[in-house]
Amino acid sequence: MATTLLDDRRAVTDPAGLSRIPLRPQPITAPLVSIRLRPGDEPLVAPGERVSVGDPLLRRQRHPQVAEQPLRARSASALAPGTRFGEGAELGGPGRRTLRYEGAGEVLYATPSGRLRAVVARHHAVVASPVTGTVRSLDPCALVVHAEGSALPAALAVGEPSHGTLAVAVDGPDAELHANRIDVRHAGAVLVAGSRVDIEGLTRARAMGVRGVIVGGVIGGDVVALRASIERQDASVHASPSFALIVLDGYGKRPVPRWTWDALVAAAGQEVGLGITPPQILLEPGAGLPAVDPLRVRVTAGPLLGRTGRFVRLLARRRRPAGVHLECALIDLDPVTLPGVVEQVEVPLADLERDG
Amino acid sequence: MTSDPHAFFTLDAGAATLAVSLVARVDGRWRLLAADAAPAGTPAEVLLEGLVDQVRAVRPEVLPDPDGWPDWTRVGSRTVPPPRVVVAGPSDRSTEALSRALLADGWNVGASITPERAAALEAAIALRDPGLDLVAVAAPDGLVGHEHDALLDVLALVGATAGLREDLPVLVAGRAGAGRPDLPADRVRRTHGVGDAVAAARDLVGERRGGWSSDGRDAFIRAIASLAAVLDLRVEGVDVGLDAGTRVMAAPDGVMRRLVRADAALVPPEAVDDQRFLDAIARWSPLADDAFAIRDRLRNLRVAPWRDAAGDGARLRLAAARASLERLDAAWHDPARERHHDARGADRLADPVPLAAPDLVVVSGGAFAVPPAPAVALAVVDMLRRPGAMALAFDHARVLAPLGTIESELDRRRMLAELADDILLPLGSAVVAPGLRAGHRGTLRVSADGASTSLPLAPGAVQVVDLPPGLGAAAELESPDDLFVGARARRALFRVTGGLGGLLVDTRDMPLRLPERPERRREYLDTWQRPFWTTAEP
Structure with a gap:
């Protein structure tokens, strides 16, 4: 019999079965930050070059x-796809056969009917580096920076890579950030918004010059509205500073995961970057991360969503609502109202997340 | 595998979950001894050791050397997100057949680049997508006038981008425009037409990725074909995964039709930002939450598919699986799919859709793992609706795809012949017999082991007859009206077998008609499904 192997034969040292609980997204050391390029974008850096936060x-x-311009015979070979040109540049050499476009841009292709198509624009915006690091690669599709610090992975991101000073704008990981709590003092900052921020809050944040918002959950409709708002802003005459929304845990109202909350509180006042591809919060080199307790878990779904506690032991399959049977774990929940009173609950393994 | 293994593991690594099982020789034949599943990312070793411990605790004698389990053979399959392709051509009409052929082979077909659909800038942006695996250009013979000019323009644009992107292969289906110097010769493959384009597309991406990415889905299809041969039945396999849906119909002499669709995934990635797509899924939800909350719960099903699996989460998961089956069924019966240009450019029929109900439907995938078996059986009957009788089974340990990776057809059949009873969890049987008019009553008589019971047959309803797993029975329907059971008849007799869901007798319309008003629709769905869910809370 032929075989196909999925090989990962490591020694197993987990008699308690803790590794059956999904691991929360782990911090990444020296992460990669990718920025997608569009036709007409002009890279200002080269592979191997070192960049700092804010560098173009x-x-x-x-x-x-x-x-498009008529392509005259002599100019054809000099105008390969991907050729970039500045505003008013003469393409294909001087003389009667010169091509000149209104605006700067990039040659797309020559049509079989003898016209040269280019993507041109009169106005440009500069995309700044959200992170300190080294340009790892550059091709027609993407520019990738190898960052020097570490990154906290997120579930999704909207907007453009951004950076700013981290400010915690709510009292706790499950609090909501309301629009009336955002003002001009937050210009240039990246706000930690707790469990939810609505479209009014996001719109106000952009209007006040906030560079990004980090939140536990977001309503899907607000993501659609934010994208539309960003597109409208892009279509306006004046460029606005880059803005990113980083969602840590998913859709709906969802508290910021406790360990990540602690990491963000510890990084408050420091410069952080926000990456879109992949979604991540970029911390400076040397930024301290909270200690990891391997027995600490967080509830990720159901009525106890966001509660944290300590793993006690695995349980056999338990009957859950709607008559489904799921493997569960016994958890000592951290007290919420009465200090010292520990509540013990059974939670499906798949609705838990462990720290490490 | 060693020459004489006594036990081995199967592993099915999906996008959402990892399913493992332990198979060993017991009393001279292969038996499934234990199975488990956990969210993707869980170390396989933890699960495998758990399987060994389970068996060791109950019947230690069947595992002669349990401590040697790390060295036991692992038969595994893996599925990854479908590869992405942009289809380009001189017109929508010319790209349609190529798009459909690639869609039916599991490709994620993104932007369509034709003069009608995309201006040059949008086309150039689509072609520079870093996640793009292939550009496929439809270049059918016989183009004239503006269509020919448009093709040359498209080839020039694709050639310009391919010249910049050394990682992007290009497939040209058809001979039109041959001889143009636009495309880089080392990364272009030209086929005669759509007929051989799909295989060429697989080759091109397989070379780039180090193997065709649909391995687990192809393996599932192979296993269903082998199962049909072993059981000497017409077997239909349906798998709903996080990244794609698969459907295959096989007869004892081979695969009759197969379909892999990226858009039939449980919640496809494109659905997350598409409210109408999400609402189409939510149509099958019996939950009374507001539309915004349901959409966000569906989005979360994409973000972390293993979470929220109890209570309403289980109902919503099954609703998403129903919607996936609906999309699979629509693609299966798509009339526009019937014709395509073959390798010589001739117009011919694609694989015909098998009309008769299969003898056995096998469902697979994590989407069906949590809900109670009767609810899964009803979902299959509702969404893959055909008149007549069929048995229903669930690949509960997700063993079929791993077994499908066994290269030798003989070995695969031998293994399936011994394991079929263990790996196919009987959900029950279904008889779908619409045609009874309102106000009329028929009779359903079920006979087994010399005993017989008669029940009234009502129009527009689903009835469940308790028929335990393994029990064979005769189901006889009598009606004052013509029932449609494959043929029209007032009296019909079927051989059926029992299962966890018993025998479902369904006299509802075909296709199902649901009210448009959301509240009324939810009532209907809830009424039909409620008896199939255990509602008592722990």
């Missing part, structure tokens, strides 16, 4: 358009 990485076209 590329010039991005605003209101790009495709323009």
Whole structure:
């Protein structure tokens, strides 16, 4: 019989079965930050180059358009796809056969009917590095920076890579950030918004110059509205500073995971970057991360969503609502109201997340 | 595997969960001894050791050397997200057949680049997507006039991008535009037409990725074909995964039709930002939550599919699985799919859709692992609706795909012949017989082991007859009206077998008609499904 192997034969040292509980997304050391390039974008850095937070990485076209010019025989070979040109540049050499586009841009391709198509724009915005690191690769699709610090992975991100000073804007991981708590003092900051921020809060944050919002959960409809708002802003005459929404745990109202909350509180006042691809919070080199307790778990679904506690032991399958049978663990929940009173509950393994 | 193994593991690594099982020789034949599943990312070793411990605790004598389990053979399959392709061509009409062929092979077909659909800038942006695996250009013969000019324009654009992206292979289906110097020769493959384009596309991406990415889904299809041969039955296999849905119909002499669709995944990635897509899934939900909450719960099913599996979460999961089956069924019966251009450019029929109900439907996938078996049986009957009788089974340990990776057909059949009873959990049987008019009553008579029971047959209803697993019975339907059971008849007799869901006798319309008003629709769904869920809370 032929075989196909999925090999990962490591020694097992987990008699308690703790590793059956899903591990929360782990911090990444020296993460990669990718920035997608579009036709017409002009990289301002080269592979191997070192960049710091805020350094310009590329010039991005605003209101790009495709323009075409008749392609005269002599210019053909000099105008390969991908060739970049500045505003008013003469393409294909001087003389009668010169091509000139209104605006700066990039050659797309030559049509079989003898026209040269290029993507051009009169206005540009600069995309700044959200992180300190080294440009690892650059191709027509993406620019990738190898960051020097560490990253906290997130579930999703909306907007553009951004950076700013981290400010905790709510009292706890399960509090909501309301629009009326955001003002001009937060300009240039990245706000930690707790369990939820609505579209009014996000719109106000952008208007006040906030560079990003980190939140536990978001309503899906607000993500759609934020994307539309960003597109409208992009279509306006004036460029606005980059803005990113980082969602740590999923959709709906969801508290910021406790360990991540502690890490963010510890990083308050420091410069942080926000990566979109992949979604992540980028911390400076040397940023301290909270200690990990291997027995600490967090409830990720159901009525106890967001509660934390300590793993006691695995249980056999238990009958749960709707008559389904799921493997569970016994958890000592951290007290919420009465200090010292420990509540013991059975939680399905799949609705738990352990710290490490 | 060693020449004489006494036990081995199967592993099915999906996007959402990892399923493992332990198979060993007991009394001279292969038996499934234990199975488990956990969220993806759980170390396989933990699960495998757990299986060994379970068996050791109950019947230690069947595992002669349990401590040697780390060295036992592992038969595994893995599924990864479907590869992404952009289809380009001179017109929507010319790209349609190529898009459909790639969709039916499990590709995630993204943007369509035609003069009608995409301006040059959008096309260039789509072609520079870092996640793109392939560009497929439809270049059918016989193009004239503006279509020919449009094809040359598309080839120039694709060629310009391919010149910049050394990682992007290009497939050209058809001979039109041959001889143009636009495309880089080392990364372009040209086929005669759509007929051979799918295989060529697999080759191109397989070379890039180090193997065709649909391995687990292909293995499931192979296993269903082998199972049909072993059981000498027409077997239909349906698998709903996080990244794609698979459906295959096989007869004892081979696969009759197969379909892998990325858009038939439990909650496809594109659904997360598409409210209408989410609402189409939510149509099958009996939950009374508001639409915003349901959409967000469906989005979370994409983000962390293993969470929230009890209570309403289980009902919503099954609703999403129902919607996946609905999309699979729509693609299966898509009339536009019937014709495509073959390798010589001739118009011919694609694999015909098998019309008769299969003898056995096997469902697989984590989406069906949590809900009670009767609810799963009803979902299958509702969504893959065909008149007549069929048996229903569940690949509960997700063993079929791993066994499908066994290269030798003989070995695979031998293994399935011995394991079939263990790996196929009997959900029950279903008889779908619409046609009874309102106000009329028929009779259902079920006979087994010399005993017989008669029940009234009502129109537009689902009835469940308790028929335990393993018990064979005769189900006889009599009606004053013509029932549609494959043929029209007032009296029909079927051989059925029992299962956890018993015997389902379904006289509802075909296809199912649901009210458009959300509250009324939820009432209908709840009324039909409530008896199949255990509602008592712990």
